[in-house]
Amino acid sequence: MTEEPRKSASNARGRPFAPGNPGKAKGTRHKVTLAIEAILEGEAESLTRKAVELAQAGDMTALRLCMDRLAPVRRDRPVTFDLPKIETVDDLPKATRAIMEAVAGGELTPSEAAELGKLVDAHAKAIEVTDLHRRLAALEGGRT
Template identity: 65%
Template structure:
């Protein structure tokens, strides 16, 4: 027996708009309230521990001062892709960059997605031009 609340359809969110922008998590707000008066002294203690060589406190302070980057700019020679015939040169350049260690596999994958989108745009433009030519020919 299926026990659904009336008015809700399968696959339909009860809150389609999602959480409003700027809304804060209740647990975060509760922790902030608890730490409200002690945050500065706790921070000073963490800094003192880090200065005294505590590796956990060091990591905590460094993570806040300089968070790890999600992405990094990558530089490598990617041949220009003007037609779909240029695609094998581009994918070969990606594979060579991974093989030589210039790119990580995940970086190559991300770049490959961009290359794929570019190729699809070339194909769509080419198809559009072909349709225009066909329409011109049939209009005569």
């Protein structure tokens, strides 16, 4: 029974580039992409028109393609609700309560509330660091 030879770095696919060869420059386009663009050059308008015509004729795939391009799915949306000012760490419970009430009232989705919670957390850390910096400066000022 013969064993398969183990691949070493020298014969493995995807091995690192040779010394002094960093690979392709950032932003370099793939050959296939360039070839497709060359074939389609000047045809974009007629292809778009045909896709719209097919969509209007009832082709659901063409309709989905057109809608995805014309009105893409929104990832984020602006949210408006009353959030109290957070100036000290003592204000944090008020902010989290406002976020929870907005979710309970249907003003925010739970995922939007989670993102806002991250913002509140980052703001709280900034307040804490600022407070620690102020205290340290006061202590160092008392020594001199």
